[in-house]
Structure formats: structure tokens, C-alpha cells
Amino acid sequence: MTAMDMARKNRRKLWLKLHLYLGLFAGAIFVIIGLTGSLLAFELPLDEWLNSNLMTVSVKTGHERYQPIDKIVASGIGALPTIGKAISLDFPRRDGLAFALWFEQPSPDASYLERHQIFINPYTAEVTGQRLLIDFERIWRDPFKDFILRFHYSLGLAKAGMNIVGFIGLGLLFSVLTGLILWWPTPGKLRNALTIKKNSSIEPLNFDLHKTFGFYSVIVLLFLILSGVYLIFPEYGRGLISVFSPVSPAWPNIQSVLPEHNQVPISFSRVLEITDMRYEK
Numbered sequence: 001m002t003a004m005d006m007a008r009k010n011r012r013k014l015w016l017k018l019h020l021y022l023g024l025f026a027g028a029i030f031v032i033i034g035l036t037g038s039l040l041a042f043e044l045p046l047d048e049w050l051n052s053n054l055m056t057v058s059v060k061t062g063h064e065r066y067q068p069i070d071k072i073v074a075s076g077i078g079a080l081p082t083i084g085k086a087i088s089l090d091f092p093r094r095d096g097l098a099f100a101l102w103f104e105q106p107s108p109d110a111s112y113l114e115r116h117q118i119f120i121n122p123y124t125a126e127v128t129g130q131r132l133l134i135d136f137e138r139i140w141r142d143p144f145k146d147f148i149l150r151f152h153y154s155l156g157l158a159k160a161g162m163n164i165v166g167f168i169g170l171g172l173l174f175s176v177l178t179g180l181i182l183w184w185p186t187p188g189k190l191r192n193a194l195t196i197k198k199n200s201s202i203e204p205l206n207f208d209l210h211k212t213f214g215f216y217s218v219i220v221l222l223f224l225i226l227s228g229v230y231l232i233f234p235e236y237g238r239g240l241i242s243v244f245s246p247v248s249p250a251w252p253n254i255q256s257v258l259p260e261h262n263q264v265p266i267s268f269s270r271v272l273e274i275t276d277m278r279y280e281k
Contacts, residue, residue, distance in 0.1 A: 015178045022175035029168045036152040047145040054129045057121045059096045067125040069268045075125045076101035076118045098128050112136060153232065166232035173225045180218060183211050
């Protein structure tokens with residue numbers, strides 16, 4: 001064996017160890033992240049099913065009309081606690097669901113804000129209830145959907161957990177790349193590297209399944225990992241993208257013009273009319 005062959009063999013052993021241990025550790029966390037992400041794909045119907053007493057309302061004929069939007073909003077505002085501040089309103093995505101008025105208020109330790117929701121029946125303008133939706137530091141107080149969301153991207157460890165998940169994603173990215181290096185066939189053996197040998201014993205069969213399906217899934221895995229890492233570290237991702245292309249602001253700073261003299265803000269009904277006129281198909 002030549003010195004070059006020996007060096008190549010030693011490099012392969014190094015890549016194999018890196019691939020193995022990164023895959024064992026980062027892959028185990030990735031399974032948890034993947035399972036919670038799969039649940040989040042059904043978060044809306046799951047949330048509605050688990051909280052039907054708050055989020056769903058009775059529709060007798062299917063032709064009931066909504067109460068005026070101003071009345072619906074006023075009902076929600078009237079249910080706000082004295083320390084609450086309304087921040088947004090979610091419209092029902094289908095018949096039989098309630099409006100959701102979001103509001104913020106200080107958490108018990110007053111170091112950060114909680115987010116709550118007040119649900120309003122659109123057919124009667126009556127409040128059906130309210131709930132705490134987001135407590136960034138204590139996810140066990142959140143409803144199931146939001147608990148799964150926090151666990152998905154921070155393992156329930158708030159900001160520190162987000163950094164951990166981000167670095168695990170980078171480790172998994174390196175594991176996938178090392179797997180690609182280990183898979184890369186020598187000239188003339190590409191076909192063997194893309195097929196599973198028939199009549200193999202368990203160990204060779206398992207190896208063939210791993211390398212073959214690993215290669216075919218590499219594009220999907222890279223997309224999932226890179227997009228997840230970007231969501232954890234958006235500033236760095238945007239900085240990298242800006243090297244190649246102009247980047248627009250992530251959160252445009254949109255503010256209403258302050259009224260002058262005796263100007264009166266328009267009603268919610270008028271806002272809805274303008275929006276419908278602008279975006280109607």
C-alpha cells in the first residue's frame with residue numbers, strides 16, 4: 001500500500017468517525033425535532049379539536065351572518081384585563097370558528113410579556129373565553145400546540161435552547177456532508193453506489209440501504225437543515241444572502257399616520273371595506 005493510499009484510508013476513518021458520532025447525537029435530536037414538526041403540520045385542526053369549547057361556535061343553518069366587525073372587536077376589547085394591550089385580530093379560517101383577539105400583558109415576574117387570546121363568537125359577538133397562548137420562558141404553561149412549537153425550535157429551553165438547536169442543525173449539516181464524502185464512489189463504480197445488492201445478509205443490506213437512501217434523500221435533508229438553521233439564526237442567514245443579493249427588511253416598519261387636528265380614526269368596518277376592495281378577486 002502506497003503512502004497516498006494510507007493517507008486516503010486514514011482520512012476515510014476520520015470522516016467515518018465524524019459521521020457516526022455526529023449522526024448519533026445530532027440525529028437523535030433531529031428525530032425529536034422532526035416528530036414535533038410533523039405534529040405542527042396539523043397544528044390548526046389539532047388546536048381546534050383540543051380547544052373546541054373556546055375556538056368553535058355553533059352554526060345552525062350554515063347561512064348565519066357575522067355581526068358587524070366593530071361590535072366583535074368592541075366585545076373583545078371589553079373583555080381585556082386592565083393590564084392587557086390588544087395587538088392583533090385573527091379572523092376565522094372557516095365557518096364555525098371564533099375570532100381571536102390577541103393581547104399582551106406582563107408575566108408574573110414582569111421581566112417579559114405574555115401573549116393571550118380572547119375568542120369571540122362572530123355570529124353573536126359574545127366572548128367564548130380566553131387563554132394564555134405564549135409564555136416564552138415557561139412553556140409548560142402554554143396550550144399543547146404552542147408547547148410543541150416551543151419544544152420544536154428550542155427544546156423548551158427558551159433562547160438558550162434555540163442556540164442549542166441551531167448548533168445541532170449545523171452539526172447535522174456537517175454529518176450529511178461527511179456522509180456524502182463517504183458515499184462518493186471511485187471512478188466506474190457509480191452504479192454500484194446507487195443500487196442495493198440483492199440476496200445480501202443483514203449487515204451488508206443495512207449498509208446498502210443507509211448509503212443509497214441517504215444519497216437519494218440528501219437534497220431534502222439539506223433543504224430541511226439549512227432552512228431550520230436559518231430560522232434559528234436569521235441575522236447570519238440574511239447577512240450571507242446579502243453578499244449575493246439585496247435583502248429587504250424582515251419586518252417592515254409599517255405605521256399609521258398620526259391624525260392631525262380633529263381627524264377621527266376610521267372604523268374597523270371601513271378598514272375591512274377598503275381591504276376587501278383592494279384584494280377582492
